[in-house]
Amino acid sequence: MNFPPNSRLAILREQNIPLHLGLFAATLLTTTAAGVFWAGGTLAFNGTLALINSLQSGISYALSLILFLSVHEFGHFFAALHHRIRTTLPYFIPLPPLPMLLGIGTMGAVIRIRERIKDTDALFDIGTAGPLSGFAICLGLLIYGFLNLPPADFIFTIHPEYIAAGGPPATPPEGTLQLGKNLLWLLLENTLPTRNLPPMTEMYHYPLLFTGWLGCFVTALNLLPVGQLDGGHITYAMFGTKGHRRAGHITLTLITLLALPSLLELAASLTTLVPVGALPATFLKLSWPGWILWVFILMKFIGTSHPPTMNDHPINTGRTIIGWMSILVFLLTFTPVPFSIT
Structure with a gap:
């Protein structure tokens, strides 16, 4: 049966379903x-049944992370489908958990828009649908995770060496991964009646908290008002070319400044040009060198400009309100120092 070009049924019919399902299954694995790794377990390769049993401890993490990625990308997809813009279903990107990387098991998911965006309304709707729907999942995961924490002795099942001290050490040993807090985390931490909340050096052993945190981190990265990121789409639709360019320049400057103290400290450790310890510890605590890598990716690969739609026009009041809600979500989920090593 032939469908009219760019009809919703025609867009659905052109999808490569086996490829998308295969990538989804691989990413789930x-x-x-x-x-399993984040839960402190190991994979057993001494038989199929043993392997299946060893995978069980990783299911909560996998399902909650896949849920976030799916809702985020299908938010984009359904918004594009609503505006009859040819786009693909989400491509999930599997990544084996490698020890030398932050092994979260995936590089995320993406959709591919196959034609130029028709107008500003479509651009705005596609840009906001992903991060706002994904944020709803993050919020739900975090609230449920905060309110349903396991008993305090759960951490002993992963770190039996903590039993003698009665819990995680007040000063973690060198080389310990520590995750940073965003405004949303601080808000939930100080308003919800939580018990046995783990320190940020142990939080990644709690799958719902960890995936909620990861979802917030990914949401904030996508909402950076630069180039053709989701935040770039939103600022272009709300403020036009000049506003988009100004927001991008300010953002790149700020995250470069966030990286600078750590980079100077690294230079001090490698050369004698800057004395080691010359920078106040407070500056270093508010700095993450990874931001400079993100600046490089934005400038060299993603780009900092935004192409016009086929029909640029001001958005209405309702969309403007949603745009400001998206900016609020960015402020709540942005983590100045997402990762640090003690």
């Missing part, structure tokens, strides 16, 4: 394996 790699994220489950990553979940």
Whole structure:
């Protein structure tokens, strides 16, 4: 049966369903394996049944992370489908949990828009649908995770060496991974009646908290008002070319400044040009060198400009309100120092 070009049924008919399902299944497997690692377990390769049993501890992590990624990308997809813009279903990107990387089991998921965006309304709707729907999942995961924490002795199943001290050490040993807090985390931490909340050096052993945190981190990265990121789409639709360019320049400057103290400290450790310890510890605590890598990716690969739609026009009041809600979500989920090593 032939459907009119760009009809919703025609867009659905052109999807490569086997490819999308295959990538989804592979990502489910790699994220489950990553979940086993974060839960403190190991994969057993001495038989099929043993392997299946060893994967069980990673299922909560995998399903919650896949849920976030799916809702985020299908938000984009359904918004594009609503505007009859040819786009693909989400491509999930599996990544085996490698020890030398932050092995979360995936590089995320993406959709591919196959034609130029028709107008500003479509651009705005596609840009906001992903991060706002994904944020709803993050919020739900975090609230449920905060309110349903396991008993305090759960951490002993992963770190039996903590039993003698009665819990995680007040000063973690060198080389310990520590995750940073965003405004949303601080808000939930100080308003919800939580018990046994783990320190940020142990939080990644709690799958719902960890995936909620990861979802917030990914949401904030996507909402950076630069180039053709989701945040770039939103600022272009709300403020036009000049506003988009100004927001991008300010953002790149700020995250470069966030990286600078750590980079100077690194230079001090490698050369004698800057004395080691010359920078105040407070500056270093508010700095993450990874931001400079993100600046490089934005400038060299993603780009900092935004192409016009086929029909640029001001958005209405309702969309403007949603745009400001998206900016609020960015402020709540942005983590100045997402990762640090003690």
